[in-house]
Amino acid sequence: MAASPPLSSSSSSPGRRRTSPPLHSALLREDYDEVLESEVFIDVNRLRKYARHGIPLEIRGVVWKYLLGVEKSDRSNEFTQRKARYEAYREIDKENVEVSKRVRGEATRYLARAKKDNLLDPHSAPAIFEAVICAYINCNNHVEYSPSFVQVCAPFVITMKSECDVYSCFERLVNVLYESSLDNNINKRVAQFLSYFRTLMPELYDYFEEEELDVGEWASSWLRYLLAKELPIQSVLDLWDVYFATPDYVALHPFVCLAILRHLKDSLEDLEQSEIRSMLLRLPKMNISRIVSQAYNIRSEIQARYGTIVSVRA
Template sequence: MNGDDEEGLSYLNDFQEILQSEVYVDLERLRILARHGVPDQLRGEVWKYLLDVQQADRSKELSSSKARTEEYDQLDKIDSEIAKRIRGEVSRFQKRVPELDKNEHVQTFVNIILAYLNSNHDVEYSSSLVSLCAPFIYVMETECDAFFCFQRLMQAIEDYNANTSLKGQVAQFMTLFRCGLPELCGYFDEEEVDLNEWSTSWLQNLLSKEMRFENLVRLWDTYFAMTDFFAFHPYVCLSILSSAKEALEDLEQSEIRTMLLRLPLLNMEMVIADAYNFKHETIERQMKENGEL
């Protein structure tokens, strides 16, 4: 067994030790570990705890799991018109995400999204629901758990949007972009790249539409381990632009647009580490401007 294998096994054991606790799952320790990525075979279980779908108190595990199953079974999953639109979007999605290209996945998408829409009548169907739902279908063992985790994420997005308008989010990100990567921002201006077009989707959909699937799942490990990942998300977007800067500066407008809407494979450990650096630099700059340093 080489060093990497030993390290991977040790990391896996750290997670298993927390998850196999008989009385109480130590959520704080789980969050600290999960920020650095979750082993594939444990991701579904870990995400349930991080998203507060599964309670940390092990004595309530069976009863809460049974209650979830019963609740999900009762939810209305019928709307033939929207089901048709979901199937069409899933078909397009599956062409670029081979991890979820099996036929049985189609009905799972339909069931989960319809259950969500039918229990949240103020939410309208949008094609982005498919890409936001996909990681949960991929990592969860049951459709029921995928639904409740998806619902938690959608509620978090809704709560954040209620406090910070999308226009405000885009404006804040544009300021970050101009300060953090002035050369690339200037190049986009020269090439007349519509900043609103791609940044709106990046910010609104947590990169679920643009990122390679394996990168997205790894990023969400870190996000779900945070108490407020929305505040961190713009720095991740900035970090991605920084990592792709040289490649982007060799492209013309239409090619830039294509790359921003279909990102290449990224080194996520580096992207996340650089995002933390961007965040610290921004806080320091703001403190200097406010005379606090």
């Protein structure tokens, strides 16, 4: 059962090692604090601008809630709206025997892999995963459960103090991904992505074919869940800062995937099939700022080659 809605604008994650923030982070924090301390109106456009350069972990959850529309920019009824959201979550049935069992298994495997990052509390996190994902499936039975829901949920478990906030943000994101899949199903998205891949990096594409790599396996996984499953968790957090600050982040995502391939091209061409597959399904940590910058360059390159407008609103 969720606790009473917190009014603090700070967020922390259990078990995380605390260090003194670098100067750049401190300056960013001052910018964010100026916006977040407003008593009347939160300037979400300013938050978007700042978020593209990263969000300090201790306030990431608060900022994400505004970027995702979970918290309203008008603060005049903030407490009433927050209380209503908490009460609504409290009423949701969180029991689902079949889903619970699958979530527990996937959460155990995920936490074992993420142990070295020290960002998730192995004692409290499993119950949060289970409650949030079961609640979502119970309220959205048209959506099929996926084991990747654990990885999609994890960034919110890390950044949010409240289980209700985790649920609200998880629900927003999964709904966006689901609606996107209705507009453009995964087979079409993979086909278009592979067409861009073949055009931009023909040598790497041909090498994957020579190695008989199952392109559909990793490409569909990359495109479905915003790389939550493949990237190290810190890279996911950095990438989602940019995504949530970008109104049309689902449209940007394929170009980020292409930028990652371009970034890893030389390394991938030195590997054999099983090694390539392992790298694509467990990507190394990388500079997300550079990857996103490259993604916009690739988008422009695709636009020039194909003579079409590829809409991604910044």
